[in-house]
Amino acid sequence: MDTSNHFNNDSEWLLEMTDISKSFPGVKALDRVNLKVRPYSVHALMGENGAGKSTLLKCLFGIYEKDEGSIYFQGKPTEFTSSKEALTHGVSMVHQELNQVLQSSVMDNVWLGRYPKKNGFVNHKTMYDETRKIFEELDIDVDPKDKVADLSVSKRQMVEIAKAFSYNAKIVIMDEPTSSLSEKEVRHLFTIIKKLKERGCGIVYISHKMEEIFSICDDITILRDGQWVTTRPLEGLDMDQIISLMVGRELTQRFPQRDHLPKEVILQVENLTAKNQPSIQDVSFELRKGEVLGIAGLVGARRTDVVETIFGIRDKSAGVIKLHGKTLDNKDAYRAIQNGFSLVTEERRATGIYSTLDITFNSLIANIEKYKKRFGLLSNHSMGSDTQWVIDSMKVKTPGHKTRIGSLSGGNQQKVVIGRWLLTQPEILMLDEPTRGIDVGAKFEIYQLILDLAKKDKGIIMISSEMPELLGVTDRIMVMSNGRVAGIVNTRETTQNEILELAARYL
Secondary structure, three states: OOOOOOOOOHHHOOEEEEEEEEEEOOEEEEEEEEEEEOOOEEEEEEOOOOOOHHHHHHHHHOOOOOOEEEEEEOOEEOOOOOHHHHHHOOEEEEOOOOOOOOOOEHHHHHOOOOOOEEOOEEOHHHHHHHHHHHHHHHOOOOOOOOEHHHOOHHHHHHHHHHHHHHOOOOEEEEEOOOOOOOHHHHHHHHHHHHHHHHOOOEEEEEOOOHHHHHHHOOEEEEEEOOEEEEEEEOOOOOHHHHHHHHHOOOOOOOOOOOOOOOOOEEEEEEEEEEOOOOOOOOEEEEEEOOOEEEEEOOOOOOHHHHHHHHOOOOOEEEEEEEEOOEEEOOOOHHHHHHOOEEEEOOOHHHHHOOOOOEHHHHHHHHHHHHHEOHHHOEOHHHHHHHHHHHHHHOOOOOOOOOOEHHHOOHHHHHHHHHHHHHOOOOOEEEEEOOOOOOOHHHHHHHHHHHHHHHHOOOEEEEEOOOHHHHHHHOOEEEEEEOOEEEEEEEHHHOOHHHHHHHHOOOO
16 A cells, blocks of 8 residues: 655645544455545546445544544544534535435525525525526526426436535535536536636546546545555556556457447348437437447437337337347336336436345346246245355455445446356346446456446446547447437447448538
8 A cells, every 4th residue: 555645745635534444244345444535626536436435425424433543624523423513513415326305496406405594484585596596606507496306317417516615614525416418418527617716616526437537636546455555646547557556467459349230130120219208209220239329429429318218118110120030018117127128227326226125126126027936935045046156256345245235336247247147048138337336347247248248248328428449349329309219329439420421410
């Protein structure tokens, strides 16, 4: 571990977390971890999924009680007992997984738990005016009276950032804040971060996107396997050095070698149009056995609508879906699964996992009929065997089968979800942002898994907002623009510029 001090003045720290340790039954999540953040700075917190980043921050927020170590905030010893106390004292967090009251208004979500009052009643005018004032300062185009459920994921993310801003926080933690944002929205976010930095804030920035780290961050702390590796200025480090520090080895290539060979056409989609507009219109494409077809497009291109309509969770008004030349009617997800389709959804926490239930349940739920014996009883032996297969084949880091999936890192949760669908033995595997919020080492494992499945003649459709990912893993890329197919290109022959031009075709 790097024990040297790469900064000149220890007294300049805004936040000091020293020798933090935390254990859970069967696992030591943190082992003497350090995090020190300066004011007027953006501090990258990096590490593979399961490295301990989330656990460390939950110890800061009072969500977990640390076993050992000390926390100093603005030079004073600190021990928050709840997230509310942390917020009150100037420590705010923008979570990757949005935890909002969907049926309430935007301004209700911003001021939840601290409503402005007049004569003992909530002062809605003041709440509206204050929300509007913050949105104007941050250039956020959202009506405070809008219902959160009606907003896009990217706008909901901006509302969370505005909420953190409203606390006048000194420490703002951002956990994968760009995972749902377009390139334009990312630039907007960076402008907001600059404003926070100029106010003297220390921003803790968690991201697996290396390009963002180098463009926005000043300092970096790297964790590995629950231990502190280093804290130093970012200047002087390159991408390969950071990856090596994160994974404990050199990652010689970002993407696995592609040596599979697509064969005959197995899936035909003809003139597919969704029932409730605006959505997809007249979408047609083919998918070959052993092929990885990427779907690209800007935010609002309706990429997700394509796979949801194929999977039967979005009604179609027109179009034909054929598998092996046979026309199918995927009226719902159950029918789609029976017909050999599977879908790993984008919003893992909302639609992918049962966060309060264990790994066994989350691994087997899509295939539960397989485990029924006589009289409707379930086979514990088969269930245990298949759960272990998911853990082993997906390389899931977990103490055991009965571990609550919500306690795992985001990358390990995603591996369980992918394993769940592979147990259904699908012919068509559809993946919506499969590496969102996943570290560089785990990404490589998922890319390898995708290409291994292609070698086994699976047809794979992969939606991604990361251009290098699409260019590094797929055989062809279908570009969506405003609900329509703007073009389909061969990955080895295309360029990033061509894809972006197609993505803007119908705007």
